[in-house]
Amino acid sequence: MLLRNLRFSCRRYSQAVTFRTIESSPKQHNEKQIGLFYTLDKDVCKQLFGHGGLPKSFTKQTKTFTETALMVRQPALDIMDCIKASDFDKPAIRYVLYGEKGAGKSLTMAHLLHYAHSEGFLIVHVPWVSEWLRRVPRHKEMSNSTSQEGFVDIPLDAAAWLLHFKMQNQNILKSSDLRISKDYEWSSREKSSAGAPLAELVELGINRVKYACDIINVLMNEIKMLSSNKFCKTFVAIDGFNSFLYPLTRLKTPTKRKVTPEEVSLTKPFMEITKNDWSNGVIVVTADQIAVPDDHQESYLPKYLLCKKGFEHLDPFVPVEVGRYTEREYLSCASYYRDRLWMRGPPELETELKLASACNPYRFMEMCAPL
Structure with a gap:
C-alpha cells in the first residue's frame, strides 16, 4: 500500500508537466516537441547502438527505466533543418x-x-x-x-x-x-x-x-x-x-x-x-x-x-x-524522472536540484539517482 501511494504521489507531480511525445520518428520532430521525450524502438536501438554510441551512465539508466528515451532538443533540430536545406551536390x-x-x-x-x-x-x-x-x-x-x-x-x-x-x-x-x-x-x-x-x-x-x-x-x-x-x-x-x-x-x-x-x-x-x-x-x-x-x-x-x-x-x-537545460527542458526531465521513480520527494526538491545541478543534464541525472 505504501509503495502504491508513493507511485501515485510521484506521478501526480509529473502530470503537471507534459514530458512525452508520441511522435517517434525524428523526421517529424520540430519545435513543438522541444523538451519532450520520445521512445526508440527496441530493434532500432539495438541496430544503431548495440555496439556503442550511448554514454555508459545513460545505458545503465535505460536498463533501469526499461526503455530508451531521448529528449528532443534544439541543437539536434537545428542540424536536421540544415541537412534538409542542404544541396547534396556540393x-x-x-x-x-x-x-x-x-x-x-x-x-x-x-x-x-x-x-x-x-x-x-x-x-x-x-x-x-x-x-x-x-x-x-x-x-x-x-x-x-x-x-x-x-x-x-x-x-x-x-x-x-x-x-x-x-x-x-x-x-x-x-x-x-x-x-x-x-x-x-x-x-x-x-x-x-x-x-x-x-x-x-x-x-x-x-x-x-x-x-x-x-x-x-x-x-x-x-x-x-x-x-x-x-x-x-x-x-x-x-x-x-x-x-x-x-x-x-x-x-x-x-x-x-x-x-x-x-x-x-x-x-x-x-x-x-x-x-x-x-x-x-x-x-x-x-x-x-x-x-x-x-x-x-x-x-x-x-x-x-x-x-x-x-x-x-x-x-x-x-x-x-549544446547547452544546459532550459526551464522547459528541466521541468520535462524532472517529470520524466518522477514517472520512472528515479526521483522522489516533495515538489520543493525540484527547485533545490535545479540550483544544485545548475541545469547540467548529467549532473542532474547523477544527483537524482540516490534520491
Whole structure:
C-alpha cells in the first residue's frame, strides 16, 4: 500500500508537466516537441547502438527505466533543418557539436543518428575515439602495420568497428549498387575483386582481423566515391573527434615508446572521411573535454579543443553549441524522472536540484539517482 501511494504521489507531480511525445520518428520532430521525450524502438536501438554510441551512465539508466528515451532538443533540430536545406551536390557540410561536460553532446549525436537512419543514410559512426587511443585494457592487441611503414595497427578494435558498421547498415549493405571500384590484394591468396559487394569487403575485415585496419582505410575511400557518384548518401558521426588531435595516446610500442595518434593506422581513414573533398554526405563530430586526459581544460570551445591542426582540418564548419537545460527542458526531465521513480520527494526538491545541478543534464541525472 505504501509503495502504491508513493507511485501515485510521484506521478501526480509529473502530470503537471507534459514530458512525452508520441511522435517517434525524428523526421517529424520540430519545435513543438522541444523538451519532450520520445521512445526508440527496441530493434532500432539495438541496430544503431548495440555496439556503442550511448554514454555508459545513460545505458545503465535505460536498463533501469526499461526503455530508451531521448529528449528532443534544439541543437539536434537545428542540424536536421540544415541537412534538409542542404544541396547534396556540393561538398559535405561539417558540423561540430560542442559544450560543457555533461551537456548532452553524445545524446544529441544519438538523436541525429536515428534521424540519419530514418532518412536512409549510410552511417559511418565512431562511438568514442578515446576507446581506441586512451583506454588500454590488458587484452588490447597492437602490432606494427605491414602495409604502412611507421604505423601501428589495433586490429581487434578495427574488427569490432566493422561489426558495428555492418550492424548499423545491415539493410543498406544489401543494395546491389554498393560495389568496390577496383581490385585489392591482401595476400597471395586473398583478394577483393572490382565489382564485389561492399558487404563482402566488410565481412572480410571481420573474419580476417589482421587485415581489418587496411580494410577500413579502403572502405572509407570507397564510401567517399560511392557517395559522390550518388550510389548512396552518407552520414559521418564521430564522437570525441578531438582525441585524434591530442599529442599522445596511451598506446606503447614494445620498446615502451608512446605512440602518437598520427602513427595509429585507424586515425588516417577517419581524418580522410572528415575532409570535404566529397559530396552527397553530412559530417557531424563532437569536440569534448573528456575525450582527452588533461584535467585542466581551460575551455570547451572548438578552437581550443581542436587545436590549430584540427581547426584547420575542419574549417569551414558549422559550430553548434549544446547547452544546459532550459526551464522547459528541466521541468520535462524532472517529470520524466518522477514517472520512472528515479526521483522522489516533495515538489520543493525540484527547485533545490535545479540550483544544485545548475541545469547540467548529467549532473542532474547523477544527483537524482540516490534520491
